[in-house]
Amino acid sequence: MATTAVIKRLGTRPTGKNGRPPACKTTARSSDMASKTILTTTLTAIALAAAMTGCKGSEPAATTTGASGEPVSVSETIEAREANFKAIAKANKAAKEALEDDQPDFAVVGASATSIQTDAGKILDLFPKGSGKESGEKTEALPAIWDKPAEFKTAADRLATAAGKLKTAADAKDAAAAKLAMGEIGGACKGCHENFREKKQ
Structure with missing residues (x-):
């Protein structure tokens, strides 16, 4: 009788097949929930990292102020001045080759x-303040361009003047004078590179 009373107070345990208590599923369920939580957290972290990376890529490009006061892209400005110098070099090469012929093509x-004279006149406007290395863009322009603006202007003017002499010599079909002018153009380019362009390693 006492034993029966104790069983009643504790309650009757459910039994499974063969009279044995059913297997406990609590541990398995807890493990599944933990795995799902870890997976969800991991996916969330990956998505957040991807979003942050995307934000870095969308940072606004560096800008500076153009000759007329409007904001311009530093990278586009650097590309424009590099293209300008390439055009000068190309024209210089063409003139040199033409003068090397026995009968120069004036x-x-x-x-x-x-x-060359036209492009030399563009040089100053292609170096606005803020378009140097401080912009974070890749450029060979030295700070001296902005630290010594008068000297930089003199260098650009020297190139334009030499190109003007070359034009005068070409119009006169004077090969000797043209070659002298070519020498002045070369000197102007060299002087500018030595003082205002980063030396290549």
């Missing part, structure tokens, strides 16, 4: 001179 020399 039409080519004259056109090259005009091209």
